Amino acid sequence: MKLFTASCSWIPRFISYRGLSSLNSNLRDTKDLLIKYNGGTVDLVKDTTTGIATISLNNPGKKNALTGKMMVELADNISELETWGGGKGLILTGTEGSFCSGGDLDFVKKVLTPELGFQMSCFMHDTLSRLHQLPMISVALIQGGAFGGGAELTTACDFRTMTESARIGFVNIKMGVITGFSGGTRLTRILGQRKALDILCSGRSLDCNDAKTIGLVDLVIPDMDSLDKTKSWLIKNYCTWDTEIIRRVKQVTLAAAEMDIETSLARERILFSQLWGGPAQKAAVSKNLKHN
Numbered sequence: 378m379k380l381f382t383a384s385c386s387w388i389p390r391f392i393s394y395r396g397l398s399s400l401n402s403n404l405r406d407t408k409d410l411l412i413k414y415n416g417g418t419v420d421l422v423k424d425t426t427t428g429i430a431t432i433s434l435n436n437p438g439k440k441n442a443l444t445g446k447m448m449v450e451l452a453d454n455i456s457e458l459e460t461w462g463g464g465k466g467l468i469l470t471g472t473e474g475s476f477c478s479g480g481d482l483d484f485v486k487k488v489l490t491p492e493l494g495f496q497m498s499c500f501m502h503d504t505l506s507r508l509h510q511l512p513m514i515s516v517a518l519i520q521g522g523a524f525g526g527g528a529e530l531t532t533a534c535d536f537r538t539m540t541e542s543a544r545i546g547f548v549n550i551k552m553g554v555i556t557g558f559s560g561g562t563r564l565t566r567i568l569g570q571r572k573a574l575d576i577l578c579s580g581r582s583l584d585c586n587d588a589k590t591i592g593l594v595d596l597v598i599p600d601m602d603s604l605d606k607t608k609s610w611l612i613k614n615y616c617t618w619d620t621e622i623i624r625r626v627k628q629v630t631l632a633a634a635e636m637d638i639e640t641s642l643a644r645e646r647i648l649f650s651q652l653w654g655g656p657a658q659k660a661a662v663s664k665n666l667k668h669n
């Protein structure tokens with residue numbers, strides 16, 4: 378069988394994850410290209426009282442399918458969150474009862490060359506890596522459907538909640554491709570290789586029970602008031618602490634997952650010692666707390 382990649386001589390021979398920065402020079406060009414494919418919005422709301430941000434994918438006529446312009450807006454929203462020192466948590470969701478049905482097929486049909494696919498993929502990898510690396514606790518609220526690229530988006534978050542009637546499917550294989558938004562790598566890190574292979578290679582869609590059983594989803598919630606319920610769960614479980622502490626815990630876990638152990642330990646020592654003797658610790662040690 379002749380390999381399709383034989384015609385893709387323009388693809389760099391070696392691309393390492395850390396090598397992504399060497400592709401960054403192309404991101405501005407890609408942004409200029411993507412923004413021309415109009416439709417939908419991606420809206421960011423920052424609640425300064427709770428420290429919880431919400432990003433909503435909004436293209437309801439197409440079940441929140443992602444246009445090029447929406448990819449750019451998502452990237453811009455992440456850039457804004459990177460500079461928000463007050464952020465504790467982030468909820469990524471969609472409007473009008475859907476999460477996201479993947480790439481907008483009207484847009485996809487206009488960019489069907491390996492070169493443009495590579496550019497789009499680099500852009501989305503950069504955006505979702507930056508989302509994943511935000512020093513706040515991120516949750517994807519899956520409602521309605523999350524398919525193809527939409528399912529991939531959920532894997533960039535730390536946690537996933539899913540409504541009782543929702544479905545999630547990595548259907549890329551049924552569309553003649555594999556994961557373009559980094560979902561293959563991220564799903565494998567979440568589930569392990571065997572379960573990820575099952576989900577990716579079957580292309581089957583999962584209901585909330587399947588998704589919870591395999592460990593893709595952390596919490597199943599009723600359809601009603603799913604955003605409020607996700608927000609309450611996020612705040613109650615992870616975000617009652619001091620902002621600086623939450624952000625440091627997230628950074629420690631990221632370093633441990635993605636760096637060699639000595640570098641990660643060095644980072645943990647610094648993040649720890651900067652809190653030692655601070656107001657939160659002084660208040661806690663003066664309280665004679667019992668943890669049972």
Ligand SMILES: C[C@@H](C(=O)O)C(=O)SCCNC(=O)CCNC(=O)[C@H](O)C(C)(C)COP(=O)(O)OP(=O)(O)OC[C@H]1O[C@@H](n2cnc3c(N)ncnc32)[C@H](O)[C@@H]1OP(=O)(O)O
Pocket residue numbers: 438439440442478479480481482483485522524525526527548549552554555556557558
């Ligand atoms: C990036 C790329 C990749 O593979 O890496 C991808 O993500 S490929 C994209 C992978 N995603 C897909 O192939 C999704 C295909 N769509 C579906 O399976 C279905 O539409 C569902 C998403 C399950 C929703 O079904 P349901 O019966 O609830 O609604 P529906 O089919 O009437 O959809 C409502 C309207 O949204 C449109 N619509 C739905 N998904 C769309 C998409 N991804 N791009 C463009 N339009 C889309 C439908 O054509 C329809 O338009 P009208 O009202 O005008 O008829």
